[in-house]
Amino acid sequence: MNRPHVIDVLVIGAGPSGSALAIDLVRRGLDVRIVDRSARAFDGSRAKGIQPRSLEILEDLGALDDVLAGGSVYPKLGLHAGPLAVPWRMFPHKKATADVPYPNTWLIPQFRTDRALHARLGELGLKVEFGCELTELTQGEGTVVARVAGADGTEEIVTRYVVGADGGSSAVRKQLGVGFVGTTHESDRVLIVDASVTGLARDRWHMWPGLGGKLIGACPLPHSDMFQWMIRLAPDEEPPSEKEDLLRRIHNHTRDRRIQLHDIHWTSVFRPNIRLAESYGRGRVFLAGDAAHVHTPAGAQGLNTGMQDGYNLGWKLGQVLAGADATLLDTYEAERQPIAAGVLGLSTAKWGGIAKLDPSSMKRGKDEQQLALTYYGGPLAPADGTRTATLRVGDRAPDAELLRADGTRTRLFDVIRGPDFAALAYGPGAARDLGQLAWPTTGAQLKRLVVGPTATDSFAFSDFKNTLRRACGLTGDTLLLIRPDGYIGHIATSDFLTTTQTAARAMTP
Numbered sequence: 001m002n003r004p005h006v007i008d009v010l011v012i013g014a015g016p017s018g019s020a021l022a023i024d025l026v027r028r029g030l031d032v033r034i035v036d037r038s039a040r041a042f043d044g045s046r047a048k049g050i051q052p053r054s055l056e057i058l059e060d061l062g063a064l065d066d067v068l069a070g071g072s073v074y075p076k077l078g079l080h081a082g083p084l085a086v087p088w089r090m091f092p093h094k095k096a097t098a099d100v101p102y103p104n105t106w107l108i109p110q111f112r113t114d115r116a117l118h119a120r121l122g123e124l125g126l127k128v129e130f131g132c133e134l135t136e137l138t139q140g141e142g143t144v145v146a147r148v149a150g151a152d153g154t155e156e157i158v159t160r161y162v163v164g165a166d167g168g169s170s171a172v173r174k175q176l177g178v179g180f181v182g183t184t185h186e187s188d189r190v191l192i193v194d195a196s197v198t199g200l201a202r203d204r205w206h207m208w209p210g211l212g213g214k215l216i217g218a219c220p221l222p223h224s225d226m227f228q229w230m231i232r233l234a235p236d237e238e239p240p241s242e243k244e245d246l247l248r249r250i251h252n253h254t255r256d257r258r259i260q261l262h263d264i265h266w267t268s269v270f271r272p273n274i275r276l277a278e279s280y281g282r283g284r285v286f287l288a289g290d291a292a293h294v295h296t297p298a299g300a301q302g303l304n305t306g307m308q309d310g311y312n313l314g315w316k317l318g319q320v321l322a323g324a325d326a327t328l329l330d331t332y333e334a335e336r337q338p339i340a341a342g343v344l345g346l347s348t349a350k351w352g353g354i355a356k357l358d359p360s361s362m363k364r365g366k367d368e369q370q371l372a373l374t375y376y377g378g379p380l381a382p383a384d385g386t387r388t389a390t391l392r393v394g395d396r397a398p399d400a401e402l403l404r405a406d407g408t409r410t411r412l413f414d415v416i417r418g419p420d421f422a423a424l425a426y427g428p429g430a431a432r433d434l435g436q437l438a439w440p441t442t443g444a445q446l447k448r449l450v451v452g453p454t455a456t457d458s459f460a461f462s463d464f465k466n467t468l469r470r471a472c473g474l475t476g477d478t479l480l481l482i483r484p485d486g487y488i489g490h491i492a493t494s495d496f497l498t499t500t501q502t503a504a505r506a507m508t509p
Contacts, residue, residue: 007031008321010146010159012172014128015042016110016303017289018165019117021310023061026124028318028419028444033157034121035132035148037166041118044266045109045194045221045228047303049074053370053396054304055102056486057311058116060417062123066116071108072222078204080254085204098467099398100371101413109194109221109228110303137162137175139283161317162285165310168273170291176282182275182294182344187235190272193246194265196225199258208254216253226265239269274344280333286313293340301343304370309336315419315444315484322443323509335375371396375487380506386491386499389473393491397482400468402451402461412468415449415461419484421507422447423500426468427477433496434479443509444484483507 009025011018014036022034050058050067058064073093078085094103118128135154136147146157164172173180200206202220209215217230231249233239240246247261273294280287289306313332320326374395377383381394391397400412416422421444425434431450439446450460451468463469472480481490481500490503 004156004158006143007033007157007159009033009161009163009317010035010144010157012036012134012146012162012164013166013170013289013291014038014114014118014130015165015167015289015306016047016113016117017291017306017310018163019114019121019128020057020061020307021163021165021288021314022126023063023117023120023124024311024314024419025317026121026126027061028314030318030321032126033129033159034126035129035134037131037133037171039131041111041128041130042114043111044192044268045111045226046192046268047110047113048107048219048221048228049304050106050108050113051301051304051370052100052102052104053373054307055106056399056413057307059102059413060486061117061120061311063116063120066119067106067108067113070112070116070223071106073104074107075202075204075220078201078206080206080208080256082255085206098401098465099471101399101411103369105369107219107222109226113303134164134166134171134175137172137285139285144284160284160321163288163310163313163317164285164291165288165306166291168275168290168294170287172285173277173287173291176279176285176287178282178287179278180275181278182273184271184273184275186271188272189233189239190270191229191231191233191239192266192268192270193229193231194221194226194267195229195246196262196265197227198225198260198262199256200227210253214253216250225262233269241267276337276340276344280337281329286329286332288313292336293344295344301370305340305343308339308370308373311485312336318419318484319443319507319509323440324443324507328507331379335378335380338378339373380483380489381487386493388478388491388493389475390470391472391480391488391491393488395488397480397486397488398471400463400471401465402468403464405460405462410461415459416447416482416486418447420445420447421484421489421504422449422482424449424451424480424482425478425496426451426463426472426474426480428452429477430479430492430496433500436497437500439504440509 008030009032011022011034014034025032058067132148132150135149138145143158144162148155164170206218215232218227220227240249251257275294277292280292288309295302316328375381376392376394385393402410425431434448451463479492479496483489490500492499
């Protein structure tokens, strides 16, 4: 009897979380399939805000150019009160700095984000298999068998690992029997509509608040004549389904009959789910994105948190498949579940504030941008580790401007981009020990960067504007180990060789 072909990872769900994960896995040379039960790619605007940390991830994955081309910075809010419209800056528009290259939340409808990720997958030789629905999972000692129903019947896919990124109603989570703890407010519903509109200025995200939490919002979607409408429904209100009924509902609330709807492209009724999976996986099956946590829409957190789930899990799967200890995969839940819990609290508070017409609930700042999220204190970032003036183990590695040995300028993010680790030696003592650092030949490799006046080879750089020193808080010889997902894996200011090798041992074959 022929032995079935065994792939490395089956990703179930081709939204942003699953697609970002699949990109990361494929670029590591793994054998991957990605399936989605929908007949085609998602068509709606739904999650429309990409946070600065996610933009950095998209750049590393090679999908940023399409995302930037398909979006824009957010416009100011226009808060309507009778005939008056008060401008309100929801997002502080910041200039890029050496350490934060993408400081502003990016407005882009989700269908464009999905297509940018799918296009990147195509460039890497992987195609999303739509119309394929999971019906059964069976875990064995070293593999998982997934039964998937498609147009041509049912197929059994044998894989070493499965990741369920298949949304809040996740079939994978249900197959695992993992609890989804939290609440669903059935009476608190929002009708979301993507529609072509005339009679409404496109330089504002319009908000028409009302008493009792009544609210209509209309956000212009870039490079189109469409707005995303958000209409908070009364507890007993039937959502309008016809264009004329929808327009009447908008006119009655806004009192602005200049507004006209034309083509309606997508509609959905949203109920604020606030839920967190009790476990992020069992055995060889993991959960990511909305399958693991669902949020209110306030603060643009759900898509971003899910994409970063995949970015955290991808390199760990790659390392374990290359021979690292399987306990590395336990750190996925340990690192990501507390992040999701914190984000749930943030978005829930924002959503409640909007209902109370609290102006502070409409403000967005560093908490939403996810640049300050850290794994400090977790299993790969012990709280008793060495730190610099600005960085702890587990923090995001900042960007910096550098000068190559040949005199050309570059960015730290450009140098470390890709699926590997990076070790950055600042100062001659750290550089000497970096040269002696042993690294496994399997799994993610190590890029060795030396910063200082004596560095001369192709991975030698000068911190010519001191942006690295300032952002990383460097005051003397320092060796930084940067994980493949861009977080600090180790900091050494002395005993560089021994301590770095000890830290790396937990993350490598």
